[in-house]
Amino acid sequence: MKKALIILGIAFLVYFVLTEPEGLADLLGSFGDAFADFFEAVITFFTELF
Template identity: 85%
Template sequence: MRKALIILGIAFLVYFVLTEPEGLADLLGEIGNGIADFFDAVMTFFTELF
């Protein structure tokens, strides 16, 4: 069952890349911005703490 879900996930990703490359780029950019914001907040917390 797990292997089937992985294959379906990969197939969906390939389909998404072929049909909506701009949408995928936007999604990945938003994920990257979210991660950067998280680490920025953590650094600000530790800077203010010490």
């Protein structure tokens, strides 16, 4: 079951890249922005803590 879900996820990703590359770029950019915001908040927290 786990293997089937992984294969299905990869197939969806390949389909998404081939049909809508701009959408995937926007999605990955959003994830990158979210991670950057999270780490910036963590850095700010520790800076203010010390």
